[in-house]
Amino acid sequence: MNIKDLPEESLFTPGHTACAGCAAPAIVRNMMKIFGKDTIVYTPANCLLVFSGTYPHLAWKVPYLHEAFENTGACISGVARAYRRKGRKVLVVGFAGDGGTYDIGIQALSGAAERNEDAIYVCYDNEAYMNTGIQRSGATPYGASTTTTPAGRKIPGKLEHKKDMAEIMRAHEIPYVATLSISHPKDFLEKVKKAKETEGFRYLHVLSPCPTGWRFDPSKTIEMARKAVDSGMWTLYEAEYGEITNIYKPKKKIPVEEYIKGQGRFRHFTPEMIEELQRWVDRKWERLYGEKP
Amino acid sequence: MYEIRFHGRGGQGGRMAAEAYALAAFLEGKYAVSFPFFGAERRGAPVRAFTRVDDKKIRIKTQIYEPDYVVVLDETLIETEDVLEGLKEDGMVIINTPKKPEEVQLSKPVKCATVDATSIALEILGRPITNTAILGAIAKATGKVSIDSIEKAIIEKFGARLGKEAGEKNAKAARVAYEKTLVGVSQGGKEFVPRKRWLPTVEEMPIGGAIGTLQTEAGLVGIGSFIENKTGDWRTFIPVVDKEKCIGCRLCWFYCPEGCISMVEDKATVDYDYCKGCGICANECPVNAIEMKREVRE
Ligand SMILES: Cc1ncc(C[n+]2csc(CCOP(=O)(O)OP(=O)(O)O)c2C)c(N)n1
Ligand code: SF4
Ligand code: SF4
Ligand code: SF4
Ligand SMILES: [Mg+2]
Numbered sequence: 001m002n003i004k005d006l007p008e009e010s011l012f013t014p015g016h017t018a019c020a021g022c023a024a025p026a027i028v029r030n031m032m033k034i035f036g037k038d039t040i041v042y043t044p045a046n047c048l049l050v051f052s053g054t055y056p057h058l059a060w061k062v063p064y065l066h067e068a069f070e071n072t073g074a075c076i077s078g079v080a081r082a083y084r085r086k087g088r089k090v091l092v093v094g095f096a097g098d099g100g101t102y103d104i105g106i107q108a109l110s111g112a113a114e115r116n117e118d119a120i121y122v123c124y125d126n127e128a129y130m131n132t133g134i135q136r137s138g139a140t141p142y143g144a145s146t147t148t149t150p151a152g153r154k155i156p157g158k159l160e161h162k163k164d165m166a167e168i169m170r171a172h173e174i175p176y177v178a179t180l181s182i183s184h185p186k187d188f189l190e191k192v193k194k195a196k197e198t199e200g201f202r203y204l205h206v207l208s209p210c211p212t213g214w215r216f217d218p219s220k221t222i223e224m225a226r227k228a229v230d231s232g233m234w235t236l237y238e239a240e241y242g243e244i245t246n247i248y249k250p251k252k253k254i255p256v257e258e259y260i261k262g263q264g265r266f267r268h269f270t271p272e273m274i275e276e277l278q279r280w281v282d283r284k285w286e287r288l289y290g291e292k293p
Numbered sequence: 294m295y296e297i298r299f300h301g302r303g304g305q306g307g308r309m310a311a312e313a314y315a316l317a318a319f320l321e322g323k324y325a326v327s328f329p330f331f332g333a334e335r336r337g338a339p340v341r342a343f344t345r346v347d348d349k350k351i352r353i354k355t356q357i358y359e360p361d362y363v364v365v366l367d368e369t370l371i372e373t374e375d376v377l378e379g380l381k382e383d384g385m386v387i388i389n390t391p392k393k394p395e396e397v398q399l400s401k402p403v404k405c406a407t408v409d410a411t412s413i414a415l416e417i418l419g420r421p422i423t424n425t426a427i428l429g430a431i432a433k434a435t436g437k438v439s440i441d442s443i444e445k446a447i448i449e450k451f452g453a454r455l456g457k458e459a460g461e462k463n464a465k466a467a468r469v470a471y472e473k474t475l476v477g478v479s480q481g482g483k484e485f486v487p488r489k490r491w492l493p494t495v496e497e498m499p500i501g502g503a504i505g506t507l508q509t510e511a512g513l514v515g516i517g518s519f520i521e522n523k524t525g526d527w528r529t530f531i532p533v534v535d536k537e538k539c540i541g542c543r544l545c546w547f548y549c550p551e552g553c554i555s556m557v558e559d560k561a562t563v564d565y566d567y568c569k570g571c572g573i574c575a576n577e578c579p580v581n582a583i584e585m586k587r588e589v590r591e
Contacts, residue, residue, distance in 0.1 A: 014553045
């Protein structure tokens with residue numbers, strides 16, 4: 001599966017009001033091309049909801065529902081069961097942000113995964129609560145300055161490291177878990193296709209660079225995603241029933257410094273902070289690849 | 294007391310401008326308050342900010358409905374926002390535009406000041422952020438606050454956020470704008486047509502709340518209806534595709550956040566009605582077939 005295999009027709013219209021350069025609309029548009037029109041979409045409160053579904057407008061060309069912040073997992077479970085009862089084959093997909101996944105939605109998500117509901121859960125991860133003005137979440141990386149972890153005299157940005165949500169989902173031993181990056185189209189599309197073709201609970205986790213919240217030039221969105229992968233800040237792999245089946249390894253690993261350079265949220269980093277972040281990346285790398293970086 | 298209403302787009306810094314203006318007035322011994330107003334929308338969407346200045350304490354907390362001055366940070370807003378709404382009889386509009394005041398088309402002739410703040414910002418700051426340059430224009434047009442106080446306020450406010458050097462550059466942008474501002478009277482006669490909003494009553498709502506695609510007086514609503522929202526006027530830079538160079542790889546088509554690139558005879562073609570000018574396509578094109586150019590609008 002490659003870019004050229006994608007259909008022309010889009011199920012997500014232009015005219016939405018995402019910030020210029022936001023990665024999220026490109027992510028959902030391309031995913032929807034593969035999911036197809038027999039799909040029903042659920043979104044909790046987040047940027048995606050607000051830029052694509054502000055009443056009375058809608059950018060989606062499929063049935064689309066807005067549910068509460070904390071219950072994406074529960075909603076997609078119920079709808080999937082209702083369709084099964086009716087004997088209709090409909091793909092049920094939830095698109096939630098990192099806040100709606102790592103923090104407030106984790107209980108409903110974990111329940112749906114444990115029951116192996118027949119649905120796809122997509123977390124688009126922009127590493128903070130962007131819709132409400134850039135508050136830290138469990139996905140925010142160490143040291144990032146957000147409005148609730150403002151770098152200054154008291155604290156140097158967020159004190160804790162990013163939680164490994166994909167690993168938590170892998171531990172549920174569900175049929176499919178994959179991490180994706182829009183900067184790697186072939187890998188991205190193959191994983192979306194695989195998710196569509198798999199039955200049971202599927203979890204897709206995609207990094208979604210946010211020029212507004214990360215404070216970088218909007219033309220650099222894809223570059224940021226690529227550097228996140230190349231530095232090991234973001235790792236790409238697939239797991240089936242808890243076993244890792246495929247890992248992408250960057251050809252050349254770049255230092256995290258390269259990745260954080262162009263981003264305002266890391267502007268205050270000292271050499272010690274860079275080292276701390278690098279140590280975290282290296283630990284993660286060693287766990288995943290079974291070798292020292 | 295006098296009141297200023299700022300019209301900008303999210304991300305253009307209208308709120309910072311309103312705050313910095315209030316600070317400048319405060320530095321001259323006045324009482325001043327400022328605050329923004331925005332809905333649930335993102336960067337690029339129309340937003341308003343307000344500043345009130347008085348010789349005594351200010352107790353009113355409402356939005357400003359009858360401003361003495363209206364400041365328009367983005368000229369394209371004149372088409373979609375009723376910028377003259379409630380403007381006092383002898384009020385004035387201050388607009389960021391390369392046009393002369395006499396060339397500006399509004400619904401009636403009003404006192405009008407113009408400055409090409411975008412070009413000034415690009416030249417001095419290297420970015421199309423016009424919220425400091427426009428402050429210089431306000432000082433010149435209104436004569437209510439000195440350019441020295443504007444500069445001080447900018448250095449204090451922007452310097453604290455962006456560093457000393459950036460603060461000084463922004464102050465310079467204001468000074469240059471101050472010198473280049475033209476004051477005159479606008480054209481009238483261009484009627485402003487407000488967009489109708491479709492807000493159904495409970496009886497009109499389909500049972501269960503499901504809405505298909507509906508054609509209403511206010512335009513399309515429901516499934517796929519965002520297509521009617523033309524976001525092309527958010528843009529400062531415009532991507533220009535060199536069809537000779539384009540190899541039809543579709544990367545820009547895949548990455549464009551707006552989905553506004555289509556492939557015509559295997560060449561990338563941009564729908565400028567929607568392109569927000571983010572520059573991703575130009576940045577990602579493997580053969581540099583796309584160039585971002587400063588947009589010139591009629
Ligand atoms: C129960 C509840 N708490 C808080 C909110 C306010 N709220 C709306 S969107 C949002 C942030 C969403 O963050 P995330 O899930 O990361 O999505 P993003 O906006 O970053 O894309 C919050 C806190 C809400 N809608 N419901
Ligand atoms: S704040 Fe970030 S995630 Fe939200 S629309 Fe803007 S760029 Fe996208
Ligand atoms: S990225 Fe460049 S070469 Fe590829 S289709 Fe777009 S313009 Fe053409
Ligand atoms: S500048 Fe941005 S919005 Fe415009 S065509 Fe290129 S990628 Fe799309
Ligand atoms: Mg988020």
